Amino acid sequence: MYGQPLTASAAEPGVAYQWLRAGAPVPGATAPTYTPGLDDLDRPLAVQVTDATGSTISAPTAPVARATMTATRQRVLGEPRWTHTLKARPGRFSAPDPDVSYRWPDGSTARTYAVRPGDVGHRLALEVTAEAPGYDPLTVTVRTAQVAHRIDVRRTVRYHVETRGRITTSLREFRRQAQETYDDPRGWRSSGIRFVPVARGGAFTLVLAEASYLPRFSSGCSAEWSCRVGRFVIINQERWKHASPAWNAAHLALRDYRHMVVNHETGHWLGLGHAQCPGPGRLAPVMQQQSKGLQGCRFNPFPTEREIAGRTPRGRAMAYALARDYSPDVE
Numbered sequence: 001m002y003g004q005p006l007t008a009s010a011a012e013p014g015v016a017y018q019w020l021r022a023g024a025p026v027p028g029a030t031a032p033t034y035t036p037g038l039d040d041l042d043r044p045l046a047v048q049v050t051d052a053t054g055s056t057i058s059a060p061t062a063p064v065a066r067a068t069m070t071a072t073r074q075r076v077l078g079e080p081r082w083t084h085t086l087k088a089r090p091g092r093f094s095a096p097d098p099d100v101s102y103r104w105p106d107g108s109t110a111r112t113y114a115v116r117p118g119d120v121g122h123r124l125a126l127e128v129t130a131e132a133p134g135y136d137p138l139t140v141t142v143r144t145a146q147v148a149h150r151i152d153v154r155r156t157v158r159y160h161v162e163t164r165g166r167i168t169t170s171l172r173e174f175r176r177q178a179q180e181t182y183d184d185p186r187g188w189r190s191s192g193i194r195f196v197p198v199a200r201g202g203a204f205t206l207v208l209a210e211a212s213y214l215p216r217f218s219s220g221c222s223a224e225w226s227c228r229v230g231r232f233v234i235i236n237q238e239r240w241k242h243a244s245p246a247w248n249a250a251h252l253a254l255r256d257y258r259h260m261v262v263n264h265e266t267g268h269w270l271g272l273g274h275a276q277c278p279g280p281g282r283l284a285p286v287m288q289q290q291s292k293g294l295q296g297c298r299f300n301p302f303p304t305e306r307e308i309a310g311r312t313p314r315g316r317a318m319a320y321a322l323a324r325d326y327s328p329d330v331e
């Protein structure tokens, strides 16, 4: 094996040694011991021993193999939590001065890794690979703890789902996708609010409504849009199925429209009013009426950093949490 000394029979006076690599003499290799080097890899070694009675050649060894590396103290540094950045600690390897490389779950190879929303709820595996001449490469897999949401749950809100009018889309999909929006690390969950569906009751009612039913909730609601009236967070079935003209003109995904409309109307229930575009080219606040005009902003289905901050326990807006305001909010 590479780096591991071989010894011929004990040195005796009057005996000469010559080490052979694949049958050929290795220049200068005339001591009783020989340490295989890089040139010997994959080749058999033998030793020729010469004394007064003559010369014998040992049986060849197996081809010289790469040495085995050992590893200690590889780690992922940092807190596995959405919005945090993790860093690989290379640890130690038994080979001298190895080349160390990293591979994160998304295939990226930098030493640092920015946690992604899709990582929440999963343990991440970092592969640390060391390579050195004469050694078999060694890959160590380091797993993080389960990736957490941006902040832990501070408040649990229960809601139930109802319908109004003739429903021509999958209610099951509506329930599932609305809950996905609530569970999404980029959504209001990021401010510590967890939404839990219940069979009846709860703090608010999420309604999937035929478009013509919207004005029945309030004269302030329009058959064109979704709306929020008191405890009712009402999603207009027409918008749910087909997004909005502006959204479609920008070739954006229907799934993102659904995220946007659930976040927006639920944001009203959380006590948030409409927001303005903070500047050209910026992400639109989810509480901006994006279907009605972007004011130079970019479409955005999820609350912005600022909107999230406004809902965290430090944000003054927690005062609105009871949502006793029954004025309609039309998106």
Ligand SMILES: [Zn+2]
Residues within 6 Å of the ligand: 264, 268, 274, 289, 329, 330, 331
């Ligand atoms: Zn609105």
